[in-house]
Amino acid sequence: MDSEIGIKTGEIAQRWKGTPGMLTGALQEIQETFGYLPEEGIRTLASELDIPLSRIFSVATFYSFFRLTPPGLHHIQVCEGTACHVLGADQLSAKLFRDLKIGDEGVSEDRLFSIDRVRCLGCCSMAPVVRIDDRTYGRVRQKNVAGILKPYLKEGDGEN
Amino acid sequence: MKIKDADSIKRLAESSRQLLTPSVPRIAVGMSSCGLAAGAQSVMEAFQVECGRQGVECRIVATGCLGFCGAEPLVEILLPGKAAFVYGPVEENRCADMVAELREGRLPRDNLLGRREVGGAEIEDVPPLSDHPFYKGQIRIVTRNLGLIDPGSFEEYVACGGYQALAKALGAMSSEQVIDEIKSSGLRGRGGAGFPTGLKWEMTRKSPSSPKYIIMNGDEGDPGAYMDRSLMEGDPHALVEAMIIGGYAIGAQTGILYVRAEYPLAQKRLREAIGQAKEAALLGRDILGSGFDFDLYLVSGAGAFVSGEETALIHSVEGRIAEPDPRPPYPSEAGLYGQPTCINNVETLANVPVILDRGAEWYGGFGAEKSKGTKLFCLVGEVARTGLVEVPLGTPLAAIVHGMGGGGRGGAAVKALQTGGPSGGCIPSEAFDLPADYEALQKMGSIMGSGGLIVLSERTCMVDTARYFLKFTREESCGKCTPCREGIDYLSHVLDDIVAGKGAGVNLDAIEQVSRGIAAASLCGLGQTAPNPLMTSLRHFRAEYEAHVTENRCPAGVCSALLHISIDPQACTGCTACVAVCPVSAISGTKKEPHQVDQSLCIKCKACEDICRFNAIRVV
Known part of the structure; x- marks a missing residue:
């Protein structure tokens, strides 16, 4: 296991070994590092922490936070909390899916964006709320969407 | 710096006080998740740039949430010798003017919400913040430090009296006395069910087996509730202190802060607080020379609502899927790794240091007969003023929704209130004279839950x-x-x-x-x-x-399959804004003349309603 994924996962596993919550903690850090849980990472983790592979997979698929496929360059989280729902989150996410041409698989064809509809982000007073990467946007209306997406589109253009 | 005894906490509190009331103006920007979502980061940066550019000496700090989330970004400016002035919303482009006014010795007046006394001369023509309709009737016990201190600063927490309750508990009280104090305060679990906290501690303490564990349940999964996030982000040391006290009371040497994955900032602030407490020797061996050892770990949730259930949460901490177990046995007998475990909600714990500090009798003076103290509620949804409110238990719902919240958003008629999230129910507006306490809400078929209050209006289905x-x-x-x-x-x-x-x-x-x-x-x-x-x-x-x-009709105009969207020819000016945003080109018409919607194409996305400035879109 001397690939980048193997080495980095090994380091993460060593940091968490023996502490309470080590499995979810290590999985979370792996996901922060790679954007998702690569299969090789999960296999490395299983042997380093001495936890059966089946149990890691059951945990990784039970909790909605973990993803087994890579996200887009920019990951969009649309909050599905009650306040956001009442104030039009459904229409908002439909617009994002439509405008970014994203289908059920949740990632755009050019892999620039991915979308997840997520559990309450706890910014209910600013509903409806959308988080792009680490930045949270509040009181998002359909008419603001284009403006919010603009900086992320530019960056993608620059890279092409 | 290691803190070895109660006296060194007092000395640190003395020497740190100038952080809160410095000799130069102190500009505090509310930087909790909600403030950040409203653009607090750019506001803070604008103040830093402007103070530098205009040569105004200030202490600029990031604080937690002042509660009035609807007016974010919130900024408090403390003027030495006078008072603290709270502003909101503060837009980035206003900062230059505000700094200029400070430089000229004038008090900025735009969007001034009120003043908070800090022991200086009052400015008479600025009303106290507690007179502002949003704050009127609120009592700040649990949220005592929110928005006032920098949550990343150990010293500022100590300057506000932090860790003195811990010193009192470890120095002058036995574990049983701590439990008795919490019991007689009448504190009940704030996570929803309202189980008496002192009793829970006692049951865990009396369980014969050891080691024992104490867990903070920060899996605030109820959509529409964020009280716990605000506390974890805004006053993390209060929770660290409460956990050490709780550990001492029940006889646990290991504590776990379980925090959901959706709250990255709360996790970060708590991790910092654990690190600082360790450095100060308030975690670890022989805390404050009492012989009591205690360690604290942060465990992250991973997105599962059921993890908020005690037995499911325990499985999650153990690195398994969060499936609940039938009870009994209760966690107080057999919990984490099969050992006696006490699980307390974040808000419950945030009460603990104040109760020990000021006494059970003082605390019992607030609230209703069977529901003592205060409760945090998140007032959100179709309400004019959204935010985090702290009120004595038993406050009528009407006072919260219509008083603090100011009624429906945009003047909409309020229809009902959803309490308790997915486990709770709705309370119709006719019953708003009901007091907000555990028993009254249960009688209505709802529950107090963790404290989300989602206002539903005539526009909600x-x-x-x-x-x-x-x-x-x-x-x-x-x-x-x-x-x-x-x-x-x-x-x-x-x-x-x-x-x-x-x-x-x-x-x-x-x-x-x-x-x-x-x-x-x-x-x-x-x-x-x-x-x-x-x-x-x-x-x-x-x-x-x-x-x-x-x-086949949705009276509120929400359920898209039952809707009919049309344009009122009287109100439509033919500005064509809706034509441009319609994703399916269902709207047509000549410029400056009323437009029409082609019903066979319309997908009811309401983009037209969102953009229309003339209120011409009819949704029925």
Whole structure:
């Protein structure tokens, strides 16, 4: 296991070994590092922490936070909390899916964006709320969407 | 710096006081998640740039949430020798002017909400913040430090009296005395069920086996509730202190802060606080020379609503899937790794240091007969002023919704209040004279829950809201027991049909019967309470269900399959803004003349309603 994924996962596993919550903690850090849980990472983790592979997979698929496929360059989280729902989150996410041409698989064809509809982000007073990467946007209306997406589109253009 | 005894805490508090009241103006920007979502980061940077550019000496700090989230970004400017002035919302482009006014010795007046006294001369013509309609009637016990201190600063917490309760507990009280104090304060669990906290501590302490564990339940999964996030982000040391006290009381040497993954900032702030407490030797061996050892770890959740249930949470900490177990045995007998475990909610714990500091008798002076103290509520949804409010238990709902909240958003008529999230129910506006306490809400078929208050107006569809919660619990059901797994799935699909206009054959009485069955036969709280939103809204708003089922009509104008979107020719100016945003080109017309909607193309996305400046879009 001397690939980048193997080495980095090994380091993460060593940091968490023996502490309470080590499995979810290590999985979370792996996901922060790679954007998702690569299969090789999960296999490395299983042997380093001495936890059966089946149990890691059951945990990784039970909790909605973990993803087994890579996200887009920019990951969009649309909050599905009650306040956001009442104030039009459904229409908002439909617009994002439509405008970014994203289908059920949740990632755009050019892999620039991915979308997840997520559990309450706890910014209910600013509903409806959308988080792009680490930045949270509040009181998002359909008419603001284009403006919010603009900086992320530019960056993608620059890279092409 | 290591803190070895109670006296060094007092000395540190003295020497740190100038951080809170420095000799130069102190500009505090509320930088909790909600403030950040409103642009607080750019506001803070603008103040830094402007103070530098204009040569104004200031201390600029990031604080937690001042509560009035609807007016974020919130900024407090403390002027030495005078008072602290709270502003909101503060836009980035106002900062230069505000700094200029400070430089010229004038008080900025725009968007000034009120003043907070800090022992200096009052400025008479600025009313106290507590007179502002949003703050009137609120009492800040749990939120005592929110928005006032920098949550990343150990010294500022100590300057506000932090860790003195710990010193008192370890220095002058036995574990039993600590438990007695909490018991006589009347503190009950703020996570929803309202179990007496002192009793929970006592049961865990008396369990014969050891080691014991104490866990903070920071899995605030209720959508529409963020009290715990605000506390974890804004006053993390209060929770660290409470956990050490709790550990001492029940006889645990290991504590776990369990925090959901959706709260990255809360996790960061708590990790910093743990690090600082360790450095100060307030965690580790022989804390304050008392001989008591205690360590604290942060464990992250990973996105599962059921983790908020105690036995499921324990499985999650153990690195397993969060499936609940039947109780008994209760966690106080056999919890984490099979050992006695006490699980307390974040808000509950935040009360502990104040109770020890000021005494059970003082604390019991607030609240109602069986519900002592205060409760945090998140007032959100279709309400004019959104935010985090702290009120004595027993405060009438009307005072919260209409007083602090200012009634419906944009003048909309308030129809109901959803309390307790997916486990709670709705309370119709006619019953708003009800006091907000555990027993009164339960009597109405709802629950206090963790404290989310979602205001529903005439623009909210009760059927859609019930469908929303059932979809939520269907997705979050762990699948272990049949009534919850299959029953909620069934109800959820029936409601999907109703809002899709396919509810013609639905029998509302049968739905109620299935709901009662799920409530009676499910294994854990998730399933037992999942039908509540449906049952309560059926009870109070049956006519809305009937309109959907028998007339194919959504009275609130929400359920898209039942909607008809048209343009009022009298109001339409032909500005063509709606034509440009319609994703399916369903709107047509000549410029400067009323437009029309092609019903065969319209997907009811309401983009036209959102953009229209003339209120010409009709949704029925």
